Amino acid sequence: MIIKDLFINFCIISTFLFFGNALFRSVRSNPRISPFVFKMLTGVFLGVFGIVQMQFTFKLDNGTLLDLRQIPIIVATVLSGGMAGIITTILISIARLWFSASITGVSFLGIANACITFVIAYFVFRTKPSFRYKWFMTALLSTLNSLLIFLLWTGFSKRTTLILFIVVLFSSFIFTYLLIERLRRYNKIYDAMSKEVQFDFLTGLYNYRGFTYKYNQLSQQKKITFSLLLLDIDYFKVINDQYGHSAGDAVLAQFAEVLCSSVRSFDYCFRKGGEEFAIILEHVEEHAEAIRWAETIRQNIQEHKFVIPDGRTVSMTVSLGIGFYPLYADDELLEKTDRALYEAKKGGRNQFCIAH
Structure with missing residues (x-):
């Protein structure tokens, strides 16, 4: 018994x-x-x-x-x-x-x-x-x-x-x-x-696989609203060409730190690849609020002094595209936000554009 x-x-x-x-x-x-x-x-x-x-x-x-x-x-x-x-x-x-x-x-x-x-x-x-x-x-x-x-x-x-x-x-x-x-x-x-599967080894941010998983997860939950920010570091190739790839890696790692410190603890930051990044701001659907966050990120990047391995500092700027869910859904949101990012770069960089 x-x-x-x-x-x-x-x-x-x-x-x-x-x-x-x-x-x-x-x-x-x-x-x-x-x-x-x-x-x-x-x-x-x-x-x-x-x-x-x-x-x-x-x-x-x-x-x-x-x-x-x-x-x-x-x-x-x-x-x-x-x-x-x-x-x-x-x-x-x-x-x-x-x-x-x-x-x-x-x-x-x-x-x-x-x-x-x-x-x-x-x-x-x-x-x-x-x-x-x-x-x-x-x-x-x-x-x-x-x-x-x-x-x-x-x-x-x-x-x-x-x-x-x-x-x-x-x-x-x-x-x-x-x-x-x-x-x-x-x-x-x-x-x-x-x-290893979902995080980028250099920056510690979610990688492209992590972005795809989290984006699909959120976009399938109809009750959750969010803003999607797509970012490109302006003229990043110049850093690699002028200072070397080790300097580029150092800049990317510090860029990720600035991104994380510029948003809330429960928002999501991603490195999609190269100098391409993304941010998902949960429960942000108003244009004015998303613009405030985008402007904060843009200013923080512009004002930050990035230190490269030889001790010198360089300055960087970033271009952003802003999209909204559920105003646009799934693939349409990605497409329109990416187009907004392209417009920001085409319009002179170091600025943001809203998806339309």
Whole structure:
């Protein structure tokens, strides 16, 4: 029976951690969700995880019911910090009282166990050793803490009961650690591959592939309005011809920094190729607002002194085309904005034109 219960709990742990990892990867990548909100969501999610686990208990041979509520508390604290751990602990503690047939000393021992588990995880993971060492130390101390509370509750138990208690709890910690390590490695590989596929190695901006993906994603969501800016560095070929390609690379990297500092943190900057760039300004559909952003970018580029490898500085200007979604849709928006960029270059450069 213990083997069956252990298998069920391991399935619950795997399900919550796997789907939770996938869910929170997408949430974390959304620039509109602040770290504070992300930590709160993590705490709530793992609190629900703990409440579910409390419904699938192990029945030991002396009739004691054991659950694995410590695991989501540790996971929340380790992966998202103290705030998430506190929220998870509070939700589990409330549920412990809610599901109790009557509030007794045992109920408060269960809450004490949850709170002490949080304190252990919080302080152990503030130390410097490796993740593996800190996890095993947390698992060991949490197991000893739960064992102590178990003994305070039941008094002296049979040796087999104590051994079973320790084996179930500690093996669950080990299983969770192995699963989290696999997810951490997967996330690291996934992030590296995503960065290589969608980001430009020189500037750190989204590349053409990233632009295509993000543009298609936004243009298919009819409720999201945005302005599209297409930019060309004026006479960039002169930099390469006069100072060399290393100077050109240095200018491109600094140009990207100026672009990013000229827009909001949740806007998107892209290097489409060569000296061609693009910016997507979300929720900007008014001509006047888009013009203000374009003029800010143009002025910042014009006023910036770009440093090349030999220490000299050069000045640059930029031409821009401005288009609006959903005034124009999909391919039409790209075509008209590109035409506006051409008009800006043809009209003397260092200016912007609006798609029409």
